[in-house]
Amino acid sequence: MSTILSFFNYWVVVALMMIGFYCVIARGNMVKKIMGLNLFQTSVFILFVTSGKVSGGSTPILREGVEIYSNPLPHVIVLTAIVVGVAITSVGLALAVRIQEAYGTIEDDHLGDDDDDERLALEDRQRR
């Protein structure tokens, strides 16, 4: 029991990672796929932050009476990774909006398989 609890963060990481990864693979809806991707990335952030924890250490802020503190470097790394994650989410959602406009749906089951080159080229010329 104590082994399970002492690795609590890692269990959360693995669970979140698998839930996220499953969503990415199994869901057809593009917004759900992006949500899965977010969960997947978040699990890695928790993994990183957990690795910086020093047992008995306080937050890494310079103040009186603090001798032991957690490693701040993983926090900084995760901040950067969060920014990257937000950028990916926004680009992904923007693409989903464009796909909704072009196809009228964001359910990705074989979308675009029966698109014909000739017809699309013709539509393209008419739009211009």
Place this chain on the structure above:
Amino acid sequence: MNIIDLMPFSVLLPLIAAGVVAILPGRTLPWTVTFLAALGSAVIAAFTLPAATEVTLSYPFGNWPPPIGIEYRVDAANAFVALLIASMASLSLLWGKTSVNQEVLGRQGPFYALFLLALSGLLGITLTGDTFNVFVFLEISSLATYALVAYGRDRRALLAAFRYLIMGTVGATFLLIGIAFLYTMTGTLNMADLAERLPEVRDTRAVRAALAFIIVGLGLKLAMLPLHLWLPNAYAYAPNFITVFLAGTATKVALYVMLRFIFTVFAPDYSFVVLPLATVLMVLAVAGMFAGSWVAMFQVHIKRMLAYSSVAQVGYMVLGVSLVSLSGLTAAFLHLFNHALIKTALFMAIGSVIYRIGSAKIDNFRGLGRQMPWTMTAFALAGLSIIGVPTTAGFISKWYLILAALESGAWWLVALIVMTSMMAVVYIWRIVEAAWMTERPADLPAVKEAPLGLLIPTWIMVALNFYFGLDTRLTVGAASAAAEVMLGPGFSGVSP
């Protein structure tokens, strides 16, 4: 100003120019600034290569000494790749002006800004000596690439970009997990520092998992066979200019980082021993060579066909790596360079045809040999190079690959390489046959030769293919120097 201070500017120049280009009005001005930035970065890279071959250059960012600060660490291997990327970008831009004017309507500032971001991301991955920095630059270049692919006129470009985004992000996150494990075990992110500290913890499960995660993550970016699914559609539906650029650069950089991790960070006597990496890479490489060439033979969409051919060519590069020898790695670096020349030339020629006929279907290529003789001749000559006919660049890389295979005693690999080259003959011949051996059907409109703005850069690329097929001093010299640096001094094979 010495070369060490100048070297980071090959990344910074496109990065800074991207901000400027984004707000520039019109169509000609953004292109001009973009071209100057890419050219500047290529010139800096050209000066860096000889300097880096002599001694490893190290530039600490913000004057923080590594391993605390981020370091750019340039040796013969990454200087070679950086020069390739920057010069391919400049040559693609030369071709791209005319093509982009047709495909991107209105203001082109944002388009070229994204291109510059993708370029600086790729160069950043190449030059940096910090593993987390690799992840950040990988995402910079990938995000810009997703947006650029979505610029395609066909609505399937959006789907291709979305699927690329999903797979690319999963790949990059795998890389991040690997880096997290490495950091947890060693407390450092600097590659040189990691190489020193990893031997102490080499027999832990976390480090083995890190290696596996990093290889799968980068394998996705590299489009190694079972992880290649994003590539054909992304190449097929992206704007032609972006296809030309990506074909010569994106997968090459991914291969380079993978080698950097396998050989420098983990050292070959670790990575090839704890995992059956040589076997796995060889099986995937051969499978990629066959599956890629096989599928390419049946494609009706020519850009898709060339994209599948790229999957096959990645197989040749990985095959060189899987031999784990100096000559194998030299062949991999050589093909990395030569394939960039070949594929760029092929995509340029096809892009010029699409510029005129607006379609990439093989049916519409019937009889084009007489109507666009210069373009189709360029395509056929570049096709000779991908098949590997002597006097072309493609022959040189296949020759070295075959020598490396024989050196390892794997004569059966030679047979496989020759067989897949025969398959390349088939898929190139289909187009040559359609263009020259069939009459142009009466219902298809007559077309003119491609404009000079497209024709001249295409022929420059074709000429380069033949130049590097005859004068191999630069390529073979740089590739073997790169391979030597990667393997480190005193490398004498790996015994599993």
